[in-house]
Amino acid sequence: MASHFVAIGTYAMDIGAFTPFFWMVRDREHILRLLEWASGARMLYNYIWIGGLFYDLPVGFEERCTELVNYLKPKLVELDDIVINNKIFIERTANVGVLSRDMAINYGVTGPMLRASGLRLDLRKVDGYSVYPELDFDIPIGEGKMGAIGDCWDRNHVRILEIHESLKIIDQCIVQLTTDHKRTRDFDPQEIVPKKIRPKAGDFYIRAENPKGELGFFFRADGKSDIPFRCKARACSFVNLSVLNELTKGNLIADLVAILGSIDIVLGEVDR
Numbered sequence: 438m439a440s441h442f443v444a445i446g447t448y449a450m451d452i453g454a455f456t457p458f459f460w461m462v463r464d465r466e467h468i469l470r471l472l473e474w475a476s477g478a479r480m481l482y483n484y485i486w487i488g489g490l491f492y493d494l495p496v497g498f499e500e501r502c503t504e505l506v507n508y509l510k511p512k513l514v515e516l517d518d519i520v521i522n523n524k525i526f527i528e529r530t531a532n533v534g535v536l537s538r539d540m541a542i543n544y545g546v547t548g549p550m551l552r553a554s555g556l557r558l559d560l561r562k563v564d565g566y567s568v569y570p571e572l573d574f575d576i577p578i579g580e581g582k583m584g585a586i587g588d589c590w591d592r593n594h595v596r597i598l599e600i601h602e603s604l605k606i607i608d609q610c611i612v613q614l615t616t617d618h619k620r621t622r623d624f625d626p627q628e629i630v631p632k633k634i635r636p637k638a639g640d641f642y643i644r645a646e647n648p649k650g651e652l653g654f655f656f657r658a659d660g661k662s663d664i665p666f667r668c669k670a671r672a673c674s675f676v677n678l679s680v681l682n683e684l685t686k687g688n689l690i691a692d693l694v695a696i697l698g699s700i701d702i703v704l705g706e707v708d709r
Contacts, residue, residue, distance in 0.1 A: 438509075438603045439468045440648035441549075441596045444701040448593060449520050451698040452529050457520045464512055467505055474498070488630035499611050506604050506611075513600060521590075521597055530593065531584030534684040534696035538587065544680040548650025548673055550700060553579035553595045554587035560646035572609050574602045589699040596701075633663040649673040649701055674702040 446461025469479045475494055476484035484491050520526055536546070541554040551558055559576045561569040577598035579591030638660030644653035650673030656665035677700050684696050 438600050439465050439472075440701075441600050442468075444596055444648075445516070445520065445593060448698040448701070449526070451694050452526070454520065454523075454526070457516065460512070460516070460519075464509060467508065471498070471501060471505060474501075486627075486630070487634065488627075494614075499614050502607055502611055506607055509600075509604060513597065513604075516597065521594055527583050527590060529695055530589035530699070532588050533584075533688060533692050534589045534699055535585045536587040536592075536680065536684055540680065540683060541587070544683075545676045546650070546680055547676065548647065549595045549599065550592055550650065550677050552577060553591040555579055560644060560651060564644070566645065568610075571613075572606055574606050577602065589695050592699045592701075635660070635663045644671070647673050649703070649706075650677055672706040674700075674704075674706040678702050678707055 442461040442465040446458040446465075449455075449457035472482055472484075473479045475498060476482040476491065478484075536550065536554050538554045538556050540546075541551045541556065546554075547558070555578055557576045557578050560566070562576060577595050579586045579588075579595055581588070581591065582594070583590045585591075636658045638658055640655070640657050642653055642655045644651050646652075651671065652673055653671035655667075655669045655671070657667040659666050681697060681700065685693055688696065
């Protein structure tokens with residue numbers, strides 16, 4: 438949600454609307470405060486470790502999450518009115534930068550961009566990692582409601598729908614945390630995970646669903662050292678950006694900003 442808030446807010450500002458950006462930054466701040474409370478960091482959350490979590494959630498975290506969910510639900514209705522269903526926004530994004538499903542697949546595009554092109558692919562469902570198999574949530578896809586399937590409007594609409602699904606996921610997790618499980622406050626994953634992890638010899642590729650797409654890490658181990666012989670990160674922004682040349686063909690120069698913003702890249706990830 439924090440990532441999509443930035444994506445939608447900055448995108449609206451890119452094409453001339455400043456108010457949604459201020460709203461998104463305001464609401465994102467509530468999320469960052471919760472993450473800072475749990476992990477001690479506002480952006481680089483060194484919280485999920487091999488073996489579990491760095492430490493358990495602070496007392497009262499579930500109640501604060503419930504307050505956040507109740508706060509955000511009406512805000513998303515406002516966001517629909519001022520951005521997604523705004524006449525000017527629709528005219529700037531509908532039928533612009535259309536990404537077909539075949540082209541998205543051929544370029545290796547993933548995440549909301551791929552789903553906006555009509556392919557219902559989400560690694561949380563496909564790979565079924567973590568607790569996602571226990572949760573009920575939908576995978577939104579582009580349907581071309583305002584133009585063509587896979588246009589700039591669809592990409593932003595899918596992100597809005599994914600925020601709704603994220604709230605649904607949080608609701609279910611809060612219920613499980615508060616009713617189904619007994620919380621322990623003294624769990625320490627460092628006690629069961631060695632300081633240095635030495636995997637067996639072989640090639641490994643681990644992937645997960647990121648707000649911008651498939652984030653994957655390949656590494657080759659020799660079985661003798663805790664330092665991999667080779668390591669490569671598959672950055673979603675870098676791969677998704679590669680299709681920009683195709684999306685801009687036949688469009689106006691003024692549409693370039695709208696198309697680039699709809700990809701939702703982070704340049705630090707592209708540089709990697």
